[in-house]
Amino acid sequence: EDKVVQSPLSLVVHEGDTVTLNCSYEVTNFRSLLWYKQEKKAPTFLFMLTSSGIEKKSGRLSSILDKKELFSILNITATQTGDSAVYLCAVECRQGGSEKLVFGKGTKLTVNP
Amino acid sequence: KAGVTQTPRYLIKTRGQQVTLSCSPISGHRSVSWYQQTPGQGLQFLFEYFSETQRNKGNFPGRFSGRQFSNSRSEMNVSTLELGDSALYLCASSLVPLAVRSSYEQYFGPGTRLTVT
Numbered sequence: 750e751d752k753v754v755q756s757p758l759s760l761v762v763h764e765g766d767t768v769t770l771n772c773s774y775e776v777t778n779f780r781s782l783l784w785y786k787q788e789k790k791a792p793t794f795l796f797m798l799t800s801s802g803i804e805k806k807s808g809r810l811s812s813i814l815d816k817k818e819l820f821s822i823l824n825i826t827a828t829q830t831g832d833s834a835v836y837l838c839a840v841e842c843r844q845g846g847s848e849k850l851v852f853g854k855g856t857k858l859t860v861n862p
Numbered sequence: 863k864a865g866v867t868q869t870p871r872y873l874i875k876t877r878g879q880q881v882t883l884s885c886s887p888i889s890g891h892r893s894v895s896w897y898q899q900t901p902g903q904g905l906q907f908l909f910e911y912f913s914e915t916q917r918n919k920g921n922f923p924g925r926f927s928g929r930q931f932s933n934s935r936s937e938m939n940v941s942t943l944e945l946g947d948s949a950l951y952l953c954a955s956s957l958v959p960l961a962v963r964s965s966y967e968q969y970f971g972p973g974t975r976l977t978v979t
Contacts (some may be wrong), residue, residue, distance in 0.1 A: 755951035765965055780963070781966075790972060791954075791971060792970050793950070793966045793970070797967075799963050802900070807894075837905060839907075841963075845949045847917065848917075849907055849918055849921070850895075850960075852904055852906065854904050
């Protein structure tokens, strides 16, 4: 069964800290890995990663994929209270002639002032 | 540019009934994906439509179906509602389908909160 596991489940840090969120996966026919940020509303798309070792960056957020070890990390530097959210990881995999997305349970990040 | 809109925002239905949810993508976006979010199961992928064709499908029973119209608006239908179908249903639109990974970026709507009693 396809599986995506995120760790830690929750994390509390202080403003200015750097955090690393983890996403590991076991799926058949991997295609890509996606990161989302979800506050008290709909998710916001952050990154889609398809190649190992190539960092994607957007401001203070960056992410990298390791297809050999089957994991990805999401880094947030100089955290701000506005970074408080649930961060979701999803893996796109091919099954039965079509793609599907399998989501992890998310990491809840709380950034205190 | 208007964002993704979903109607209705809230809905209460009774077990056994059916429901239709609507999603209007961002202008110019031709791909619409649907998701179910519950506290227990988290976010789950339902299906993706592109150019009026279902491109991808998650592991949901046949009671969950969808369609897309020529203007890219999409509807999702759930028949014979069960208590476990109570959830937030999200749709997201993108310019290109999921398989075009080099330029994939999606935008979510606010969701429809469905309660089944």
